[in-house]
Amino acid sequence: MNKWEKSVLHEGTDFLVFQSYHDDKTFALVGAVCAVSGIPLDTVLEVFGEYFVQYCFRHGYDQLLRTLGKDFISFIQNLDALHANLQRTYSKLRPPSFRCERKDADSVYLHYFTERTGLHPIVKGVVKVVAREIYNQVAEMEVISISKQQIEGGLDQEHVIFLVKLKDIDKKKILDNCLNVFQSNGSQTSLNTSHFCKAFPYHIVFDENLEIKQCGDMIPKILHMCLKANTSMTTLFDITHPPMKFKLENILTFINSVFYLGVKNNKNAETRLFLRGQMLWIDDLRLMMYVCSPRLSSLLELKQLNIYLSDIPLYDVTRELILLNQQRIAEIDIAKKLDETTAELKITSRLLAEEKQKTDNLLFQMLPQKVADELKNGRTVKAEKFADVTVLFSDIVTFTDIAAACTPLDIVRMLNELYQRFDARTSEHDVYKVETIGDAYMVVSGVPEAKKVHAQPIAKFAIDMIKEASNVKSPATGKPLQIRVGIHSGPVVAGVVGVKMPRYCLFGDTVNTASRMESHGEPGRIHISPTSYSLLKDDHYVFRDRQCIEVKGKGSLHTYFLVGENGRLLSEPEDIFRNLTILKNDIPVNGSVTETVSYDNYNDEITPIKINVVLQDDGQIPRNNSNIVDRETKNLKTRSRTSTMCNLL
Template sequence: MEAILRLFGEYFFKFCKMSGYDRMLRTLGGNLMEFIENLDALHSYLALSYQEMNAPSFRVEREADGRMLLHYYSDRRGLCHIVPGIIEAVAKDFFDIDVTMDILSMNKEEERTGKKEHVVFLVVQKSHSQMGRAKPNRLKGNQDIQRDQEALEAAFLRMKEKYLSVSVCPVKKSHWEVVRSIVMFGKGHLVNTFVPVYPERLWIEQKTFCNAFPFHIVFDESLRVKQAGVNIQKYVPGLQNQKIRLDEYFSIIHPQVTFDIFSICKFINSQFVLKVRRERMPEAWKSQPALKLRGQMIWMESARCMIYLCSPKLRSLRELEAHRMHLSDIAPHDTTRDLILLNQQRLAEIELSNQLERKKEELRVLSQHLAIEKKKTETLLYAMLPEHVANQLKEGKKVAAGEFKTCTILFSDVVTFTNICAACQPIQIVTMLNSMYSKFDRLTSVHEVYKVETIGDAYMVVGGVPVPIGSHAQRVANFALGMRISAKEVMNPVTGEPIQIRVGIHTGPVLAGVVGDKMPRYCLFGDTVNTASRMESHGLPNKVHLSPTAYRALENEGFEIVERGEIEVKGKGKMTTYFLIRNLHASEDEIMGRPHSRLDRKGEQKREAASQCQIFFPLTISDVFSGALGHVGSAWVIPLHDFLWVEAPKDQSNQDEHLHPG
């Protein structure tokens, strides 16, 4: 598990680089120690954007011989082995050095009150040049290798003892000690040997210093305040009394350590965040947010005091206004000014992005609603006009009239409809017609005929228009039979008995087209329409009246038709007409488009098994009604959902491709 976590640490560092943090990480420090010391500052910066982030903390102790102690604090136990993978990858990639890390101690955190785990790593690093010189010595004898291991273990023990006796605060070193430690720790370049020059005395007045650094506090080892900047006195009035203790007015937010000089010195390289205690503020100020300060602690050995150079921890202009502060309260050289303005711009961009996301989501929802409403509109339009005609009208095109050489038209009406209207309330008439027309409309889908229009109690249907099809007469005939069956389910509101309808059918040529700009309708024109209407008006109750041409179209197509005889037709003279009785090859359920149960189908098979073979081939309803069964002879039909199973005579058993188990 330790090896896996170490490898994860290496991968996590590479992931951060690929995610765009490469430049930010490279600028944290000029060497490995500076890099680690500034990790907490990086986490504090990221916490401005990710407020729920709970990052680990690091503290480094430098040793003169090139080694260092890395203190790791975290709330998540068991993840400390990720740290060596990250640090070793950083050292190799950024500083071209190899680092070895060993755990010196691992125990429950005692120094920090907010973390659960405290691990101390011993970090030893070598440059590549040193490793190159060591390569020829790889072929040492076993005794030399053992001697080196013993020396390393001894050095490790000495380092552990040195760690246990480490001083609280940094001690002053000579110039040569500083130079030697930096050269041994860094890459050895001359740029790392820089030694600053300090003046013999400080050339700045106390008043000027307090104005130049308006947010600073100086306190001694007992936390007694010695001096404070002018603006921090303004917003924390109690600091004007130099006898107070710093922990009486502030609490430490980060790092989460006890408020004493010992803990502060241990984490002196960390960024400190202090929060003003609300109970110490004037009564009028207690309603506003508590002021937070962010900065660094610097130990002054000669004065045995600590200076806290800080700035208000503010992220936006809103927070600045909430504390009743102004940008002028912050020193011009303080980057907090720029941070507030830049972060305000970033927050504005985030808010704009969120608004765009919300608008995008609203547009997506509206688009879905628009698509639903468009579908409803198209459904309504297709119910009024043929689909290809409706599409042409939507595109703004003119729909040319079309001539159809042959089609079959049906008219129907309710017998004694005028008397029914006179004896009933209008709502009863509407209810009756709605029930009847709903049943008829369903049948148009079953038999694939086109409903032209309804006027009062008159219902007009055509087959073969607007899409020409050879079986138009059979489709309309089956539809008429279905109308007659459906009419028995609609009650006369006067008598309470089923209503009676007259149906007339005629076959012939028509001209079809769209007429009108407002509420356009797809209409049929020609003498065929008049003749079909005459067949309906001269018909009898509950009879399907056929013209001579309709009879010829249905002859030998599996329908039972009887001759009515010669009658006088208005405007047509004498005509020999016929009555359609039934479909010889389709049951009532098939005519009505009702699904057959499996038991019913088996019963019919048993009744016919004695006289016919058990060979089946599938045909669609349209094939049956278009005359596909004309050659079958005495074949009979069994429905199965969308198919009709037709039992063929024995002489058709050679059609192997249609075999299906009964």
């Protein structure tokens, strides 16, 4: 993720080109950039100013900027007019105003007016790039003063004065020494007032008292009135841009700005008429001349204002602008919709990716990831044979009675709580949950990825299952649940069954035998087959020897109860199987001095208790039970609140 993406993420907002944003968001973004980059605020703003000019160059404004002025000063003097034009596209633009005042041949004072305070470092960045890229000059800038300027009738402005020094400057680019030879050609070709007013139908000349001294032929027509001599400008117009009261000193402050005058007598009309033009101060006559044109942007406005194209002089580009703007409006609408659609697509794409991830997670819970990926890619999943796996089945003791005594909703809640606990343990022990049917829970290790060590994870998982089940209470009795667990190891065939609702299933005698181990098991105990026992007996697990039992469909099998591992023994239920021989590393625990531990099911504390056991040979131990261990465990029952286990440490 780059720094811009980090900044947007830090600020929490995405940005569209044709969308306007409150300054709070702009400053928040700038603050985020400062926080991410560690760069001071003024430096970030100045760098942004430099980047902004380059951005404009890359996005089609380079020719416009390079032809804005013949030299640096004329470029700055015409920025206000450029901003006024851009307001047609960006209607909520609040542009600054610029004015140059020459200090000497190599430097100028740059006056910067804005209602948005604190952004003047951007101007430094913009000016430096403009001087370097357009005029091949090096601009050195220094802030001379920053003050608040009160503009009567308008918003308070921040007035910043820069001293701009231009190095290696070609003076011909600044000083225009070419004189107009016709300026002193006498008066024989001078236009009289009548001809002037006809040639320039949209102009107004007024004095220092704002009284009209002269106007073009079209001014009375668009005002729908005959003008009397010395009519005040303020009775006919108000200045809408720059925002200010109609006073001469205000006009002189923003003399480089494009001035918009709104006609007062049609305020209630469907469309108000505005004049757009330039104020020219004629110093020797002490007069101000406003050269303007009707501000029209569409054919619809012409119709609403009852103005025709013929009312606009042929030399006035307003004609072309109206026609071009009609086309531009359509293009902007398309671009804006495209921009918005692109942003929506990005959001939709991100949401789609999130939903796809959720779908994949759900699919991976139903099917192994390897199998799910094959199905997603449209490939057929072939059945696989796994030579060595360990399968576990479990069910809830007296589930039928619980279901009969409780509502279906209570049963669902109980199973959901129990299976959530089991599911969490599957991830911990890296075993695969095959399915749940009612109260039956089936897991396997060694599928879908073959493993050399597969019985041990299942054994650890089974021990945790017994403990987790005791933490869930029966809705019928309020007592902890008991489960039966059966484990068997052997070969299986695994594959996907079904199309509409594909399931990953295991087949083979190993599955049947594991199910038989569970059905022939006992409440609260882990019943394992001789095959699984052979894989676990040397790994510090503790068993009780159940001896041979008749298993449906299997005949006589020598089975075992897994009761724990070193340091982690289960609390055995109070049943007859507590008297069975305890096996550790395939050796009956019946000789020398050993340690017995009691495992408290409530607080998981282990209390060692030493007992003495008479040493006997294996051949002397009866195969049906161990009376030695039985005698010793009887003694221990009075020394612990819970049942006891033997634990060789």
